[in-house]
Amino acid sequence: MGGEPPFARRVLDLVRQVPAGRVVSYGQVADLLGAPGRAREVGWALAGNRDPAIPCHRVVNRRGELSGGHAFGHPMVQRALLEDEGVAFDGDGRIDLARFRWEPD
DNA sequence: AAAGTGACGCATT
């Protein structure tokens, strides 16, 4: 029997559960996977993702800022995707995580 | 093998 699925696989599996109009932070994903302190690995997992079914644009940093923007070609692309889902940005280009943070049941 | 890099986060200043 193989052990647990690769960390990257578990990251993508969790992110895929994030509904439209909601976001999660890198650190939150790591914490939910039982790997606190490994937020950077979450970023690498998303960077290596090739599956368009994974809503990786819904993952932001702990301050509600867009970090993976350049991976979409331009930060504005990710922002447009989120705004289209109903996620609001403040004057500093940040999301109010108190309102839009998603948490699993 | 060692050092540098990065889709991050936290403590301290």
Add this chain to the structure above:
DNA sequence: TAATGCGCCACTT
């Protein structure tokens, strides 16, 4: 609240 430094771990050179 913002800015800085350090910890973290996989990947690259």
